[in-house]
Amino acid sequence: MQYVRELECYQEQRKAAVTLGKFDGLHRGHQKLVSRVKAHASKEVVSVVFAFDMAPLYERLGKQKKSLMTGKERYEHLDGQTDYLIDCPFTEEISGMEAETFIKEVLVDQFHAAYIAVGTDFHFGHEKRGDIHMLKQYAGIYGYELEVVDKELYQGREISSTYIKEEVRAGHMEVARELLGYPYAMSGVVEHGRKLGRKLGIPTMNITPDIGKLAPPNGVYACRVRIDGNYYQGIGNLGNKPTVDADGKLILEVNVFSFDRETYGQTIQVELLSFVRPERKFASVEELKSQMEADIAAIKRREL
Numbered sequence: 001m002q003y004v005r006e007l008e009c010y011q012e013q014r015k016a017a018v019t020l021g022k023f024d025g026l027h028r029g030h031q032k033l034v035s036r037v038k039a040h041a042s043k044e045v046v047s048v049v050f051a052f053d054m055a056p057l058y059e060r061l062g063k064q065k066k067s068l069m070t071g072k073e074r075y076e077h078l079d080g081q082t083d084y085l086i087d088c089p090f091t092e093e094i095s096g097m098e099a100e101t102f103i104k105e106v107l108v109d110q111f112h113a114a115y116i117a118v119g120t121d122f123h124f125g126h127e128k129r130g131d132i133h134m135l136k137q138y139a140g141i142y143g144y145e146l147e148v149v150d151k152e153l154y155q156g157r158e159i160s161s162t163y164i165k166e167e168v169r170a171g172h173m174e175v176a177r178e179l180l181g182y183p184y185a186m187s188g189v190v191e192h193g194r195k196l197g198r199k200l201g202i203p204t205m206n207i208t209p210d211i212g213k214l215a216p217p218n219g220v221y222a223c224r225v226r227i228d229g230n231y232y233q234g235i236g237n238l239g240n241k242p243t244v245d246a247d248g249k250l251i252l253e254v255n256v257f258s259f260d261r262e263t264y265g266q267t268i269q270v271e272l273l274s275f276v277r278p279e280r281k282f283a284s285v286e287e288l289k290s291q292m293e294a295d296i297a298a299i300k301r302r303e304l
């Protein structure tokens with residue numbers, strides 16, 4: 001898959017099957033659009049996911065919005081599925097562009113769009129004036145096919161990034177997984193901790209979650225950990241370890257079952273499958289240790 005950040009760098013001459021949106025989380029609704037675009041790709045037609053990266057807008061507004069996925073994660077999820085990922089920064093130039101201009105200059109002249117798939121509520125262009133009706137109106141004039149894809153639902157509610165964020169914030173990891181179509185995960189490079197875990201007999205791999213990534217509530221989670229392409233069961237604590245540390249830094253620590261190799265400096269992915277209990281400040285390290293042992297035993301019994 002080719003990754004394009006600056007629109008000027010897209011030089012493909014073949015026609016394109018394109019889907020557009022923010023695509024935060026690449027949830028089941030987004031995946032439906034991606035599969036429609038893939039179905040319309042051929043030797044003559046490339047498949048394109050055109051994602052607006054909203055970070056520049058949030059920066060301009062001074063907002064600290066957290067996302068379900070980092071740009072790197074979006075790339076990794078899509079890699080091998082479509083021909084192109086456009087990770088278009090939502091700059092003032094883009095947000096100020098009239099919707100008609102975006103259709104003509106970007107979708108038609110630059111991307112040679114032959115097929116466009118969007119959800120029913122897709123809006124674009126200056127003051128969000130562009131919508132599915134405008135795209136339909138220009139389809140005949142510019143000769144592209146428009147498909148408006150019905151919203152994917154979960155228990156009667158439309159799946160959206162906003163809905164999934166609510167569930168992640170509430171620690172409902174099983175629901176988040178249903179909506180995403182895959183488990184919510186955090187990745188990072190394994191760092192050195194205080195080596196107290198080893199002394200307690202419960203060694204942990206420590207990672208610092210990406211600053212822009214939405215964190216579920218601090219607490220203990222049943223996890224599945226990917227190391228070197230292999231998966232292991234484990235237990236994780238997301239939080240700032242109030243019993244032993246006072247710096248308040250958010251850390252995800254996982255004790256990986258049936259694993260005893262060094263992983264410092266390696267990138268691991270921790271899927272947060274199920275919330276077990278909130279993080280607590282214990283009166284002593286001994287109390288913390290017995291609670292950790294009880295957590296591990298409970299998770300092993302549940303065989304998540």
Ligand SMILES: Cc1cc2nc3c(=O)[nH]c(=O)nc-3n(C[C@H](O)[C@H](O)[C@H](O)COP(=O)(O)O)c2cc1C
Nearest residue numbers: 193194195196197235237241242243244279280295
């Ligand atoms: C299953 C599990 C549960 C944990 N629960 C808590 C907790 O409730 N409160 C807390 O302060 N730290 C908690 N921790 C973090 C421990 O304090 C930490 O793993 C230990 O101090 C080792 O730190 P180190 O990696 O820096 O050596 C938990 C860790 C694990 C693996």
Ligand SMILES: Nc1ncnc2c1ncn2[C@@H]1O[C@H](COP(=O)(O)OP(=O)(O)OP(=O)(O)O)[C@@H](O)[C@H]1O
Nearest residue numbers: 021022023029118119120122151152159160161162
């Ligand atoms: N549940 C869904 N089913 C099908 N298509 C969807 C669904 N949700 C969004 N889409 C479409 O996917 C594209 C990207 O959606 P986008 O990420 O902008 O919206 P979203 O997931 O609803 O997020 P938000 O909650 O932030 O509005 C758009 O064309 C949108 O209409």
